[in-house]
Amino acid sequence: MxxxxxxxxxxxxxxxxxxxxxxxxxxxxxxxxxxxxxxxxxxxxxxxxxxxxxxxxxxxxxxxxxxxxxxxxxxxxxxNLNGKDLKNRAMINMYTEGLMDLMEMIMVLPFIPDPKPKVDNIQTKAKERFLPVFEKALCGPIYLVGGELSRADVHLLECSLMLEEKLPGILSEFPNIKSFQGRMTQNLAIKKxxxxxxxxxxxxxxxxxxxxxxxxxxxxxx
The missing domain is CATH 3.40.30.10 (Glutaredoxin)
Structure with a gap:
């Protein structure tokens, strides 16, 4: 053991x-x-x-x-969630860094006395800066990098669920991400x-x- x-x-x-x-x-x-x-x-x-x-x-x-x-x-x-080679890892790291930037904006909300302006800012940045990147990346591929599951996919699922908790309907303009979310939640480990x-x-x-x-x-x- x-x-x-x-x-x-x-x-x-x-x-x-x-x-x-x-x-x-x-x-x-x-x-x-x-x-x-x-x-x-x-x-x-x-x-x-x-x-x-x-x-x-x-x-x-x-x-x-x-x-x-x-x-x-x-x-x-x-x-084995970090890509097949150095180039894949570079892409995974870039996606991950962006997602962590967005998730950290959400993490601080409970510690802010008046979170409403911050939530509005998160919505704007998510829709204009972050989500379009992943919507484009998922136009065809099942996974973000290298045709296989990586940490970038796991973080995107986590982040997208966090966004929907605060901003229901935010993925309505991002059908590729919504479809990706549906696929990912069928993974047995994720479902559990x-x-x-x-x-x-x-x-x-x-x-x-x-x-x-x-x-x-x-x-x-x-």
Whole structure:
């Protein structure tokens, strides 16, 4: 039996959720240590587990990994979700970086007193800057890069679902993305992750926001 993968983060989406998605699609079981107190966070600092004093923290292959991009790169490489060659990886990274930019705009919304102007800005940028890129890329191909499932596809599905939670109907002008979404949700691992009882986290609520603020006293975290 292999070594267990352990995720340390808050009981919410934030920066860890994309990592959960990748592990789920790769079929990797993981356990979670949920940060609920300042003392837990301070112990991680004292023990030297957080290189830059930030979570997420992922324990995998006898390593303690921090920094979201580094963690996702490792998982994608380990489980063949990062393309066949260097050129494919460059495209996957570009798509992923764009998607993370958009998702991070959504992640901060629960921490903003008046999110309405931010939501309007997200809608404008999504429709004018981000979604057209993926609509064009999916004009024909089943997947974004190299004819096979990659982390870029996983992140696009996650991002598109996040957008629809905040802006229902936003994909009405992007039929290729909507069709892609339908195909992706038929993947057995994804279907399981989207189903009841999975480790996918719900939309952030006041309890999550309060916990993050109390643990970090308060750095803006996601």
């Amino acid at each position: 292999g070594e267990k993968v352990v995720l340390t983060y808050f009981n919410g989406r934030g920066r860890m959720e994309s990592i959960r998605w990748l592990l789920a699609v790769a079929g990797v079981e993981f356990e979670e240590v949920l940060l609920t107190t300042r003392e837990q966070y301070e112990k991680l600092l004292t023990d030297g587990d957080l290189m830059f004093q930030q979570v997420p923290l992922v324990e995998i292959d006898s390593m303690k990994l921090v920094q979201t991009k580094a963690i996702m790169n490792y998982i994608a490489e380990k489980y 992750f989207l189903g009841p009882g999975s480790k996918r986290k719900p939309q952030p609520d006041d309890v999550y926001v309060k916990q993050v603020k109390e643990v970090l006293q308060f750095q803006l975290a996601l």
